Amino acid sequence: MAIRKIITPPNPLLKQPSLKVQEVDDNIRALIRDMFDTMYAAPGIGLAAVQVGEPLSIIVMDIHSGDKDKEPRPYAMINPEVVWASDNKVTYQEGCLSVPDVYDEVERPAEVKVRWLDEQGNEREQLFTGLEAVCVQHEIDHTKGILFVDYLSRLKRERYLKKVIKRAQQEMTS
Numbered sequence: 001m002a003i004r005k006i007i008t009p010p011n012p013l014l015k016q017p018s019l020k021v022q023e024v025d026d027n028i029r030a031l032i033r034d035m036f037d038t039m040y041a042a043p044g045i046g047l048a049a050v051q052v053g054e055p056l057s058i059i060v061m062d063i064h065s066g067d068k069d070k071e072p073r074p075y076a077m078i079n080p081e082v083v084w085a086s087d088n089k090v091t092y093q094e095g096c097l098s099v100p101d102v103y104d105e106v107e108r109p110a111e112v113k114v115r116w117l118d119e120q121g122n123e124r125e126q127l128f129t130g131l132e133a134v135c136v137q138h139e140i141d142h143t144k145g146i147l148f149v150d151y152l153s154r155l156k157r158e159r160y161l162k163k164v165i166k167r168a169q170q171e172m173t174s
């Protein structure tokens with residue numbers, strides 16, 4: 001079990017596209033285990049590898065994370081891609097472990113079909129709805145160097161990022 005440190009702005013990795021995984025091997029599976037440990041410890045409902053400083057196209061998700069009354073619903077996705085998105089949209093109050101204590105509304109397609117490689121290297125495809133659709137799109141955005149605050153106005157984005165950077169500096173010097 002290894003809980004990794006989650007990076008925050010202005011770390012430039014968060015703005016860079018992640019690299020596709022070429023071979024699903026034991027190193028990749030070990031990274032995925034660390035990502036689950038880190039996500040459940042936070043707790044968060046999703047995590048992208050770049051958030052723990054590994055700019056590889058890998059995400060994990062469990063919308064029941066942090067809810068002891070619900071069965072776990074874990075997904076680990078390598079090289080995930082949205083292959084279809086619905087025309088109808090939903091608005092959800094999003095947050096991000098890399099942008100702590102910031103929450104704001106983002107509009108996204110309500111349903112998405114996602115294709116990925118599982119931990120055995122097998123191709124998978126599934127339709128996601130509800131909170132899983134929101135979360136999987138938020139995580140795939142991380143693999144492209146996109147944060148949810150990038151969908152907000154410039155005024156809000158700059159205000160939120162300033163707050164996150166300032167707080168991290170205060171914690172470092174306290």
Ligand code: GNR
Nearest residue numbers: 044045046047094095096097138
């Ligand atoms: O834990 C998380 N909650 C969340 C809530 C609404 C929309 C997206 C998310 S993902 C976030 C964890 C995270 O930062 N993943 O990248």
Ligand code: NI
Nearest residue numbers: 095096097098
């Ligand atoms: Ni996030």
